[in-house]
Amino acid sequence: xxxxxxxxxxxxxxxxxxxxxxxxxxxxxxxxxxxxxxxxxxxxxxxxxxxxxxxxxxxxxxxxxxxxxxxxxxxxxxxxxxxxxxxxxxxxxxxxxxxxxxxxxxxxxxxxxxxxxxx
Amino acid sequence: xxxxxxxxxxxxxxxxxxxxxxxxxxxxxxxxxxxxxxxxxxxxxxxxxxxxxxxxxxxxxxxxxxxxxxxxxxxxxxxxxxxxxxxxxxxxxxxxxxxxxxxxxxxxxxxxxxxxxxxxxxxxxxxxxxxxxxxxxxxxxxxxxxxxxxxxxxxxxxxxxxxxxxxxxxxxxxxxxxxxxxxxxxxxxxxxxxxxxxxxxxxxxxxxxxxxxxxxxxxxxxxxxxxxxxxxxxxxxxxxxxxxxxxxxxxxxxxxxxxxxxxxxxxxxxxxxxxxxxxxxxxxxxxxxxxxxxxxxxxxxxxxxxxxxxxxxxxxxxxxxxxxxxxxxxxxxxxxxxxxxxxxxxxxxxxxxxxxxx
Ligand code: FES
Numbered sequence: 001x002x003x004x005x006x007x008x009x010x011x012x013x014x015x016x017x018x019x020x021x022x023x024x025x026x027x028x029x030x031x032x033x034x035x036x037x038x039x040x041x042x043x044x045x046x047x048x049x050x051x052x053x054x055x056x057x058x059x060x061x062x063x064x065x066x067x068x069x070x071x072x073x074x075x076x077x078x079x080x081x082x083x084x085x086x087x088x089x090x091x092x093x094x095x096x097x098x099x100x101x102x103x104x105x106x107x108x109x110x111x112x113x114x115x116x117x118x119x
Numbered sequence: 120x121x122x123x124x125x126x127x128x129x130x131x132x133x134x135x136x137x138x139x140x141x142x143x144x145x146x147x148x149x150x151x152x153x154x155x156x157x158x159x160x161x162x163x164x165x166x167x168x169x170x171x172x173x174x175x176x177x178x179x180x181x182x183x184x185x186x187x188x189x190x191x192x193x194x195x196x197x198x199x200x201x202x203x204x205x206x207x208x209x210x211x212x213x214x215x216x217x218x219x220x221x222x223x224x225x226x227x228x229x230x231x232x233x234x235x236x237x238x239x240x241x242x243x244x245x246x247x248x249x250x251x252x253x254x255x256x257x258x259x260x261x262x263x264x265x266x267x268x269x270x271x272x273x274x275x276x277x278x279x280x281x282x283x284x285x286x287x288x289x290x291x292x293x294x295x296x297x298x299x300x301x302x303x304x305x306x307x308x309x310x311x312x313x314x315x316x317x318x319x320x321x322x323x324x325x326x327x328x329x330x331x332x333x334x335x336x337x338x339x340x341x342x343x344x345x346x347x348x349x350x351x352x353x354x355x356x357x358x359x360x361x362x363x364x365x366x367x368x369x370x371x372x373x374x375x376x377x378x379x380x381x382x383x384x385x386x387x388x389x390x391x392x393x394x395x396x397x398x399x400x401x402x403x404x405x406x407x408x409x410x411x412x413x414x415x416x417x418x419x420x421x422x423x424x425x426x427x428x429x430x431x432x433x434x435x436x437x438x439x440x441x442x443x444x445x446x447x448x449x450x451x452x453x454x455x456x457x458x459x460x461x462x463x464x465x466x467x468x469x470x471x472x473x474x475x476x477x
Pocket of ligand 1: 044045046047048049080081082083084085
């Protein structure tokens with residue numbers, strides 16, 4: 001399958017995500033607070049949890065010094081529903097604790113009201 | 120994607136009670152303390168599990184909104200049927216955890232009895248795959264023995280549950296509990312509750328506490344062994360639940376070396392500590408540490424046996440281990456042992472014959 005409509009733009013509000021399918025694959029479609037759409041494989045790279053059951057949130061950052069919390073990337077982080085690993089939506093789905101690992105992603109474009117995933 | 124089914128004996132599943140469900144199994148005045156005086160068990164942990172849904176998997180909340188682990192039908196759908204469990208052992212949600220109450224032992228003992236009756240009624244009698252743990256108020260030793268005598272013969276009660284908290288259970292004062300357990304073919308299951316693993320207090324961060332949980336498990340195993348529990352009760356076994364297993368070789372080597380030097384102090388030990396462990400102590404695999412196959416096999420090699428560890432999911436908690444993904448891909452014979460046979464051989468009341476894992 002080359003491309004497929006996975007949802008309508010109105011199906012997801014900014015800051016939310018939903019599950020869909022692309023061919024035989026489970027896909028997680030995310031919409032960041034700035035309105036952009038992203039799509040990843042809907043399975044955590046750790047033990048395979050369904051990511052749409054997790055949450056989109058922000059993250060404490062590595063700029064924090066011991067004893068202080070800096071929090072940003074609001075709405076741009078996917079957190080796994082099981083062990084809580086964090087994946088940065090705007091950084092290619094890279095895991096915060098180990099940026100060498102990332103969620104497999106799909107290309108996305110929006111045409112009219114349609115969110116289209118393609119390879 | 121259709122998943123391969125795994126005929127598993129899952130050694131740690133947390134069913135959860137809500138206090139109002141216990142009321143019908145409680146007598147007065149204890150009922151009154153809950154309904155009118157709003158009693159709930161003391162809590163100590165200064166942090167939450169900083170995950171998506173606290174202590175639970177975020178997807179394990181019951182669809183009607185009740186907390187994870189509180190509904191049998193949903194547990195069947197999400198866990199037992201989905202994975203292909205042959206058997207699962209219920210270990211409670213540690214709330215209430217009668218043996219962890221630091222006072223008011225009468226309430227603790229009443230809660231333990233009510234909990235056991237609820238567990239039998241609502242879980243063990245409702246699904247033939249589920250086996251249970253006898254809850255007791257072990258700080259009141261004699262009440263604990265009475266409770267074991269009361270429900271210990273239930274064919275699906277497989278162990279007595281003791282928390283890893285601030286009591287070292289190997290002390291001879293508690294041996295009547297082990298005597299009663301052995302009499303009813305019950306093993307001892309130990310699960311940490313809120314152990315003060317940090318010099319009797321809490322470390323500053325949850326991640327420190329959670330990292331060090333195995334040290335609390337090591338203390339209890341060491342204590343049970345050097346206090347002579349296993350020679351005194353040769354048919355008793357100890358299952359260490361949710362401390363992982365990668366510390367086992369260290370503990371065996373350390374205890375054996377100490378035993379060679381200091382045996383004089385504990386003359387009641389008839390076997391070297393590592394042999395006692397191999398014979399009578401088992402460890403749940405969860406939470407596993409993402410070993411590759413080579414490292415995993417080297418660890419088994421260092422243990423000197425592949426019969427000491429038993430797979431556990433810890434459903435529905437946030438640090439759940441997936442039977443499909445938590446351990447490396449092992450050879451079928453070893454897989455069969457870790458996922459099923461080791462637990463069957465450990466618990467006398469669990470049926471012996473098993474399915475094949477392919
Ligand atoms: S399965 Fe996602 S963090 Fe473990």
